[in-house]
Amino acid sequence: MDLERTPLLTDLYELTMLQTYYAHGMTEEAVFELFMRRSSHRGFFVAAGLDQGLEWLETLTFGDAELEWMRRSGLFSDAFIETMAGFRFSGRVNALPEGTVFFAEEPLLQIVAPLPEAQLIESRLMNILHYQTLIASKAARCRLVAGDTPVIDFGMRRAHGGEAGTWASRACYMAGFEATATCLGSARYGIPPTGTMAHAFVLAHDSEAEAFERFARNHPDNVVLLIDTHDVRRGAERVVEVAHRLAQDSIPVKGVRIDSGDLAANARMTREILDEGGLQDTRILVSGGLDEYRLETLLADGAPIDGVGVGSNVNTSADQPFLDSAYKLHYFRGKPRSKHSSGKTDLPGRKQIHRHYDGAGMMQGDTLGLMETADAATGLLKTVMENGRRLPAGDGSLADARERCQTQLHALPEGVRALREPAEYPVTLSAELEELLTQTAPER
Amino acid sequence: MDLERTPLLTDLYELTMLQTYYAHGMTEEAVFELFMRRSSHRGFFVAAGLDQGLEWLETLTFGDAELEWMRRSGLFSDAFIETMAGFRFSGRVNALPEGTVFFAEEPLLQIVAPLPEAQLIESRLMNILHYQTLIASKAARCRLVAGDTPVIDFGMRRAHGGEAGTWASRACYMAGFEATATCLGSARYGIPPTGTMAHAFVLAHDSEAEAFERFARNHPDNVVLLIDTHDVRRGAERVVEVAHRLAQDSIPVKGVRIDSGDLAANARMTREILDEGGLQDTRILVSGGLDEYRLETLLADGAPIDGVGVGSNVNTSADQPFLDSAYKLHYFRGKPRSKHSSGKTDLPGRKQIHRHYDGAGMMQGDTLGLMETADAATGLLKTVMENGRRLPAGDGSLADARERCQTQLHALPEGVRALREPAEYPVTLSAELEELLTQTAPER
Known part of the structure; x- marks a missing residue:
């Protein structure tokens, strides 16, 4: 059956x-x-x-x-x-x-x-x-609140089963999301796939810098680094160090992702560090417990956020x-x-x-x-x-x-x-x- | 795939x-x-x-x-x-x-x-x-609150996709539910299937009594009648009328289901009507917006309820x-x-x-x-x-x-x-x- x-x-x-x-x-x-x-x-x-x-x-x-x-x-x-x-x-x-x-x-x-x-x-x-x-009704609210900021669906793991995870990719894209992290959603419905790295990736390496550099050299076209495994400030500083080495081989750091703490404050601090390090073009993505209500607060005060990933709250329409x-x-x-x-x-x-x-x-x-x-x-x-x-x-x-x-x-x-x-x-x-x-x- | x-x-x-x-x-x-x-x-x-x-x-x-x-x-x-x-x-x-x-x-x-x-x-x-x-964690709370009252899973239609609906049957049964309304849950996992009738069934007939009698004669072993399509009191009275005709052919009315209104008050009124009509063995099932919180209230004041069906609130773990x-x-x-x-x-x-x-x-x-x-x-x-x-x-x-x-x-x-x-x-x-x-x- x-x-x-x-x-x-x-x-x-x-x-x-x-x-x-x-x-x-x-x-x-x-x-x-x-x-x-x-x-x-x-x-x-x-x-x-x-x-x-x-x-x-x-x-x-x-x-x-x-x-x-x-x-x-x-x-x-x-x-x-x-x-x-x-x-x-x-x-x-x-x-x-x-x-x-x-x-x-x-x-x-x-x-x-x-x-x-x-x-x-x-x-x-x-x-x-x-x-x-x-x-789609929940995602549309996120889309309206986010204005021009791209929103991405990250929620399959806590969606209610696999069909829900896959359909959520579709419903969110219909409502105006930019991409999905779920491969099957991408494969079935032609939605752009997207993804960065997990904390485990950083933990599996002996240093954050090594994790960043290996990932970047292995995926030179789409380098998005997760900087909050240990400490966001140090993570951002390491991105700058690594980016300079990568620049010698013409590999750009497209973005960083912050997944915890006060996202607006972390994004501001990260923006400063990246800008001072010459990485004005590196985008800042944030994720972690987001929905339309939190997006509204986050974006209203002008935090330097270039993209957001939403997960469980949207995939389960939690409110x-x-x-x-x-x-x-x-x-x-x-x-x-x-x-x-x-x-x-x-x-x-x-x-x-x-x-x-x-x-x-x-x-x-x-x-x-x-x-x-x-x-x-x-x-x-x-x-x-x-x-x-x-x-x-x-x-x-x-x-x-x-x-x-x-x-x-x-x-x-x-x-x-x-x-x-x-x-x-x-x-x-x-x-x-x-x-x-x-x-x-x-x-x- | x-x-x-x-x-x-x-x-x-x-x-x-x-x-x-x-x-x-x-x-x-x-x-x-x-x-x-x-x-x-x-x-x-x-x-x-x-x-x-x-x-x-x-x-x-x-x-x-x-x-x-x-x-x-x-x-x-x-x-x-x-x-x-x-x-x-x-x-x-x-x-x-x-x-x-x-x-x-x-x-x-x-x-x-x-x-x-x-x-x-x-x-x-x-x-x-x-x-x-x-x-399973949500259903276990319902199970504990319900005491000896059987609880049944009715929620597939609003579960998040088909996998969720089917898995919910399984998780609820694991947590101690008595049966599931979802056929695939029953077919895959050997959970007892159960069901009554929808309001549409009553509406498709020209009278409630005709709907009840046809259903009963067609399913003589499992007669559970939905009595709130129009008016619960009249519905219960019709059950008594129909039950007397069915008794002549040894068809018992096993139960009635109430799906709307003040469930405790409706159950009390229905119990009286059924008892006065000689249907002391006819069980009263209730459904509609139930979860552990509402079950607690409903059962605490001793309403004559012999079984409860829970749906969306449990299948989506709504709280x-x-x-x-x-x-x-x-x-x-x-x-x-x-x-x-x-x-x-x-x-x-x-x-x-x-x-x-x-x-x-x-x-x-x-x-x-x-x-x-x-x-x-x-x-x-x-x-x-x-x-x-x-x-x-x-x-x-x-x-x-x-x-x-x-x-x-x-x-x-x-x-x-x-x-x-x-x-x-x-x-x-x-x-x-x-x-x-x-x-x-x-x-x-």
């Missing part, structure tokens, strides 16, 4: 529900929507993960191992297992192109498919889109490690449907989103209306899959998504971009949708 | 450092240790992930796709790429058996291998062990989404080594852990000493791999790990188990280690 392809990466209840749906011929077209509920820590979200979601849908089949597990479990009928042996996803997908900025209650994905197909895919589809959206994502049935058998319990009222019907801009190109507000009467050309949700096959609209490149994201981030109203207590972006319901909402009062 | 096997699931700097190590023949034996620094939110950790770590080490090779990526990157010499084509892990691994309770600064894993081998594996090994340990894990070089070329910068002083040398119990079998404290002079029979770190091959000691079953964890959790001093501001468990350094620490003052 291939982790990245198996349909068993789902919740058991998807399968038990399906058995009943098939048993009762409940295979008419259903519409499910994936959306996020409001988050007090995020003024906006960035849609990500669609490419992996569509790839999974296109290849979704039950192999022998999966069917055998179903048999052994004793939970399913033979007839149902046989049905699943022939399972394919045959539906339509409408979605926000990756990199699109969106808001609470707006569908980022809409599945139109026979009820059992649309139901089965819930768990994994959410698993894919939720995580990448979570990280908000999950979003209140939902995948809900909103239309079935010709009827809008929605859950109304306990104050969480979902919006029924098949929806479309329209966005409004002011004269300066800044986003003013969105309207949530119904797909049936919407203008497809201007609606944000695009049809990216039909009959279980991707359409060209579902084939956007990562570079396009990155560009889209940058453009939209800069069109966001200031207050909505705020790191703390962001303003609520205006999302209004169309008159039709309002009416539908009052009509579909809870069944009693 | 298979996500679960590829050596490119690593940081670029591991490869650039390796190129220098090989170029300079720095292939002598090194000792790296993986440990956690102190966490104010966790009084103890539970070791997990070793099985996946060892499996990865045993199968670690560079395939054609990996070598091709290295070539295309332009970052490596031909000689180095050729070396990596023949790469195998040939080292020894000493580790805490999975399910072992451990504390800050104690190595949960010790790698003894030629320097480049021990270095390369850093990123992925930490990625594997850090996440499972993070989740502490990553641990301050470190993988550090502690011995190389006959010399203990450690990083001393900025107040974070690592403990040098090859370490072993001994644990002390009082007469009642409660844990009193640990001693961290040096492996060279330690009693191997009683030390907590066991040799689980030698020459890159697993030893029988590295082949423990998940059931054993689960039992080990339960035993140790109940031997933990009360204060150390506390959910908030846990007491610090006494970990003392042996005289030898203290001496070594003073000897290895920072190189200046």
Whole structure:
């Protein structure tokens, strides 16, 4: 069972529900929507993960191992297992192109498919889109705060498993990061790879100077030296010594990295030492426990920092490690449907989103209306899959998504971009949708 | 490139450092240790992930796709790429058996291998062990708070990717959960699968009663009905109606699930309705935003709850989404080594852990000493791999790990188990280690 392809990466209840749906011929077209509920820590979200979601849908089949597990479990009928042996996803997908900025209650994905197909895919589809959206949304905040300073993803080691580490490279790059330290992220998605050295490298040598010089001569094109293994001041001084020897062989020290202590103070001290040593072109990179909040402080007071590496705080979206994502049935058998319990009222019907801009190109507000009467050309949700096959609209490149994201981030109203207590972006319901909402009062 | 096997699931700097190590023949034996620094939110950790770590080490090779990526990157010499084509892990691994309770600064894993081998594996090994340990440690807190109430893992959809979702099933089961909703977790690790139904199932039917009855007749052995799609009181009343019809065909309603609102109040109301309706044996499960803190409140006031499902808060370890894990070089070329910068002083040398119990079998404290002079029979770190091959000691079953964890959790001093501001468990350094620490003052 291939982790990245198996349909068993789902919740058991998807399968038990399906058995009943098939048993009762409940295979008419259903519409499910994936959306996020409001988050007090995020003024906006960035849609990500669609490419992996569509790839999974296109290849979704039950192999022998999966069917055998179903048999052994004793939970399913033979007839149902046989049905699943022939399972394919045959539906339509409408979605926000990756990199699109969106808001609470707006569908980022809409599945139109026979009820059992649309139901089965819930768990994994959410698993894919939720995580990448979570990280792209976090990374976008770092990108906005960092201004022109390059930000790099360093966090794979503490990401939650390998898929998360790899997807985080992708989501961060989409949000505008410059590079990733994760080789697989680079290999799979064509993201520039980057890296310096670990403290262990310095410790494995008998002196810091020897470690620096060996590394530099072995990687003459990309010399970035880690200077805080023992003492940052001495580390910076050693860089100057070594740089003079390396200069004789035309090897430039491109950068140094500081990973501990007061990063701003260390960067200032290091800048002075490097400048006095004639290394005005050597860049200073910092890392260690950074996120958008600490970046804001660090960069606000003008510390001489030329690049930042972020890790665990971003890869785990530490201040908000999950979003209140939902995948809900909103239309079935010709009827809008929605859950109304306990104050969480979902919006029924098949929806479309329209966005409004002011004269300066800044986003003013969105309207949530119904797909049936919407203008497809201007609606944000695009049809990216039909009959279980991707359409060209579902084939956007990562570079396009990155560009889209940058453009939209800069069109966001200031207050909505705020790191703390962001303003609520205006999302209004169309008159039709309002009416539908009052009509579909809870069944009693 | 298979996500679960590829050596490119690593940081670029591991490869650039390796190129220098090989170029300079720095292939002598090194000792790296993986440990956690102190966490104010966790009084103890539970070791997990070793099985996946060892499996990865045993199968670690560079395939054609990996070598091709290295070539295309332009970052490596031909000689180095050729070396990596023949790469195998040939080292020894000493580790805490999975399910072992451990504390800050104690190595949960010790790698003894030629320097480049021990270095390369850093990123992925930490990625594997850090996440499972993070989740087992979180889940153990839920297990302790829940007492005898079964706890179930429901969180795959919002876990960070598929590997995290599947590993969380395993880590939670190790920590004492009863079952998992994730089919792949069940299929891979033999964990009991469990599930009820989604709100969509109820919404897809024209009445709640019809949804309940269809589901029950289709899954007569495991009828658990979700009663909060519209209104919990009406949902419970419908369960009673339906149960009477089902009883005529000897189909019992095993349980109901409540997923929203005031769970304690809803459980009390539901219990009354079920009891009055003659359904005293029907269990009440609750879910929705639960973690150890909310479980404590929920169960403390005696709400009639027979089982709980936990999801995102546990699968993402939301109050502490990553641990301050470190993988550090502690011995190389006959010399203990450690990083001393900025107040974070690592403990040098090859370490072993001994644990002390009082007469009642409660844990009193640990001693961290040096492996060279330690009693191997009683030390907590066991040799689980030698020459890159697993030893029988590295082949423990998940059931054993689960039992080990339960035993140790109940031997933990009360204060150390506390959910908030846990007491610090006494970990003392042996005289030898203290001496070594003073000897290895920072190189200046």
